[in-house]
Amino acid sequence: MNIVFDFGGVLFRWHPPSLLARVWPHRVADAAQGEALAAEFFENYAGAWGAFDQGLIDAPTVIERISARTGWPPEEVAQVVAAVPDELQLQPGTVALIEGLKQAGHRLFFLSNMPAPLADHLERSHPLHQWFEQGVFSGRVQVVKPGVEIFELACRQFGVEPESCLFLDDHPVNIAAAQALGWQTLLFRSAEQASQELRARGLLSAAPQSVRQ
The missing domain is CATH 1.10.10 (Arc Repressor Mutant, subunit A)
Incomplete structure (x- = not known):
């Protein structure tokens, strides 16, 4: 996935x-x-x-x-x-989720509405290249979610089909936009909730340690 x-x-x-x-x-x-x-x-x-x-x-x-x-x-x-x-502090529970998904063999990407100066800050401060194969920052491509253009651009850049993607976002409007284009989606409310839903979908075999109760 x-x-x-x-x-x-x-x-x-x-x-x-x-x-x-x-x-x-x-x-x-x-x-x-x-x-x-x-x-x-x-x-x-x-x-x-x-x-x-x-x-x-x-x-x-x-x-x-x-x-x-x-x-x-x-x-x-x-x-x-x-x-x-x-x-923009890193959320350890989501890092654990990312690591669990990588261990399960999934390909990981990102799609973020983020001004270019903040994108630069995040790249300097965190090992994004270790967690994700590729990503799209809106401030660098001059299109934003929930617009159709940024989702289409992401698919082209990542070399994937919409139906092969599962999109995690905390804004319902972005989730709805992705669904309309054929993406699978998961509305993110917490790392624990996302982990539970991913396990229910068979995409994660066990809860990452950091998000267990």
């Missing part, structure tokens, strides 16, 4: 309300306020941040546009952007 991993929220921590609570304690009083501010800041990954993900604008421009739209001071917006690399 060709198993394709999303990154943010799957292999790497990505929880914008908590990120904003850490960076902007003066603005985030509780979880509900963190959710509201995250929705306003990232615009559901459309708007300026979506253009950043797609490689259409750089970090100074995304800061300028978010500040202009919201009225937040540009230096505060810049603090959030600068804190994103530290937010």
Whole structure:
């Protein structure tokens, strides 16, 4: 099986309300306020941040546009952007899952909406080439999930057919897009849940040690 991993929220921590609570304690009083501010800041990954993900604008421009739209001071917006690399902490349970899948003989790839500077950071900081044969970062190819183009590009680049791929992502809209193109899918909620589902599908023979209870 060709198993394709999303990154943010799957292999790497990505929880914008908590990120904003850490960076902007003066603005985030509780979880509900963190959710509201995250929705306003990232615009559901459309708007300026979506253009950043797609490689259409750089970090100074995304800061300028978010500040202009919201009225937040540009230096505060810049603090959030600068804190994103530290937010993307590796999730050990997913690493154990990857290792278990490799041991089972599956081919592993990745497909991530990620601005180019953050893609560079992840490649410098982690052995992605050891875990995955290949991968696609949206910021380098200038197309994003859930668009059809990025899934088609991934299949061409990986040299695989859609129906031979199992896609793990934490966003239902991306899962739905992949399903519409004939990919098999698994909505990722945790490494333990994904491990259980993969075992149920016969793709993983035993739970990786790190995600056992």
